[in-house]
Amino acid sequence: MAKLASGLPLVCRQVFTLRKVYGYSGREIAGRLGIPERAVEELLIQAARWYAQADDLDVQSLGRGPSLTKRLRSRIADE
Amino acid sequence: MTTALEFEAQAAAWLVKRDDGPLSAEMQAEFDAWIASDPRARAAYLRLEIAWKRADSLRRLRPLDGDVDENLLSHSPFSPVPMEEYPAREETRSTPTAVVVSQPDLVHPSEAPLTEVIEANVVSSARRGRMLAGLAVATTLVFAAVGVMMWLAHERTGWHEYTTDFGGLSRIVLDDGSVINLNTNSVIRVQLTAELRHIVLERGEALFKVAHDQLRPFDVQAGTTVVRAVGTEFSVRVRDSREVGASGLKDVEVLVKEGRVAIDPPKSEKPLERAAVLPASTSTLSAGEAVVINAKRVQVQRVAEADVDRKLSWTEGRLWFERQTLKDVVAEFNRYNRRQMVIADPSIENLRIGGGFEATDPESFIAALERTLGVRAFPSPTSDGDDTEVIRLVGTRENSN
Numbered sequence: 001m002a003k004l005a006s007g008l009p010l011v012c013r014q015v016f017t018l019r020k021v022y023g024y025s026g027r028e029i030a031g032r033l034g035i036p037e038r039a040v041e042e043l044l045i046q047a048a049r050w051y052a053q054a055d056d057l058d059v060q061s062l063g064r065g066p067s068l069t070k071r072l073r074s075r076i077a078d079e
Numbered sequence: 080m081t082t083a084l085e086f087e088a089q090a091a092a093w094l095v096k097r098d099d100g101p102l103s104a105e106m107q108a109e110f111d112a113w114i115a116s117d118p119r120a121r122a123a124y125l126r127l128e129i130a131w132k133r134a135d136s137l138r139r140l141r142p143l144d145g146d147v148d149e150n151l152l153s154h155s156p157f158s159p160v161p162m163e164e165y166p167a168r169e170e171t172r173s174t175p176t177a178v179v180v181s182q183p184d185l186v187h188p189s190e191a192p193l194t195e196v197i198e199a200n201v202v203s204s205a206r207r208g209r210m211l212a213g214l215a216v217a218t219t220l221v222f223a224a225v226g227v228m229m230w231l232a233h234e235r236t237g238w239h240e241y242t243t244d245f246g247g248l249s250r251i252v253l254d255d256g257s258v259i260n261l262n263t264n265s266v267i268r269v270q271l272t273a274e275l276r277h278i279v280l281e282r283g284e285a286l287f288k289v290a291h292d293q294l295r296p297f298d299v300q301a302g303t304t305v306v307r308a309v310g311t312e313f314s315v316r317v318r319d320s321r322e323v324g325a326s327g328l329k330d331v332e333v334l335v336k337e338g339r340v341a342i343d344p345p346k347s348e349k350p351l352e353r354a355a356v357l358p359a360s361t362s363t364l365s366a367g368e369a370v371v372i373n374a375k376r377v378q379v380q381r382v383a384e385a386d387v388d389r390k391l392s393w394t395e396g397r398l399w400f401e402r403q404t405l406k407d408v409v410a411e412f413n414r415y416n417r418r419q420m421v422i423a424d425p426s427i428e429n430l431r432i433g434g435g436f437e438a439t440d441p442e443s444f445i446a447a448l449e450r451t452l453g454v455r456a457f458p459s460p461t462s463d464g465d466d467t468e469v470i471r472l473v474g475t476r477e478n479s480n
Binding site: 023056 | 088091130
């Protein structure tokens with residue numbers, strides 16, 4: 001998972017955060033980051049696939065720590 | 080031949096399109112066709128959708144003024160946190176009395192404890208150890224709050240409970256005309272209101288023949304999964320998760336005999352909308368389809384018509400097997416009988432079994448085993464020393480190689 005996450009470009013993480021934390025539409029994200037809407041879509045696709053995979057791993061590791069969502073959340077809260 | 084990765088890529092593309100707003104009629108039709116084209120397409124889509132919906136809970140981090148926090152944007156949450164930083168959940172089990180501490184505000188059980196989680200994490204890193212412990216406790220509280228909620232909900236009036244014992248089989252006709260066949264060792268609760276027919280399958284298995292009522296959906300809740308029907312016939316089975324490390328969770332199996340049902344997969348943030356019209360596309364199952372939902376995945380399978388009947392033969396008190404392993408067959412018999420069978424010889428676990436048997440007559444089954452497969456059966460006391468006995472099955476030389 002670590003490898004997977006570090007392989008994810010910053011802009012992809014930003015797009016994910018704007019969608020999931022702020023609820024921005026594709027157009028709004030494109031406007032904010034100054035990239036084409038089509039690119040936002042591609043980045044979201046990447047993020048969705050990454051997230052599902054991380055989520056799978058997360059479920060497999062049940063009982064070994066807080067869920068992925070919680071870890072992401074605690075990560076944000078830390079920063 | 081489309082590969083799993085290609086299905087995943089297509090599914091992700093659809094997910095993102097649908098996530099960004101309603102599709103045009105043509106796009107919707109295209110999506111419906113795509114998802115119906117292959118069970119693997121549907122499975123890939125469901126998997127991504129569940130994870131994506133789960134991420135919606137991150138919405139709560141949004142600052143109250145709604146402004147985008149630049150800091151949060153540049154340090155996004157993706158940096159991995161090593162697992163070792165977190166205490167094993169076993170350690171948190173030592174605080175079971177924390178159970179009812181959390182507010183039993185029943186409307187949003189999942190929301191309140193989250194605040195605690197976030198607060199627990201804002202503390203400085205010097206106190207990290209304690210913070211993590213707090214986080215773990217908060218996690219326990221989330222589960223506790225949900226438990227309390229469910230318990231209180233059942234305290235409300237209007238619930239009827241039906242149970243069966245080992246080997247029991249019960250037929251329940253509800254006021255709306257729907258019929259429920261309740262299999263062995265099962266518990267079900269039913270509440271009929273003007274808007275909803277609400278069923279909770281607490282344990283075991285049931286077949287539902289739902290009377291048609293457009294205005295009153297028929298919801299069957301099993302574990303955290305909800306199956307919704309309007310007028311159809313389907314079975315649901317719930318059992319404790321068999322996945323390693325997923326203790327406390329439930330595995331759910333749904334088999335549709337007739338018509339169509341919608342599945343609200345576990346842990347999605349929003350329950351199904353209260354609309355009698357099923358959503359056009361995503362999480363629906365049609366006749367001859369089955370889905371297995373567990374902690375790891377949602378798996379859709381096609382089931383041939385003959386197999387549907389075979390799988391539902393329990394409604395007549397019979398068990399039909401077709402090339403199933405002895406291990407599975409024994410597990411199935413054990414659902415119906417107090418007198419349990421145990422395979423005491425690993426070499427016979429994978430013998431293939433076929434045929435029809437009375438569910439509550441394992442003796443005939445054992446006789447057939449001894450006659451045709453050379454398996455020997457020995458009654459013996461259980462290890463806990465009470466007067467129940469188990470039947471131990473062992474192989475003979477002919478079948479042990």
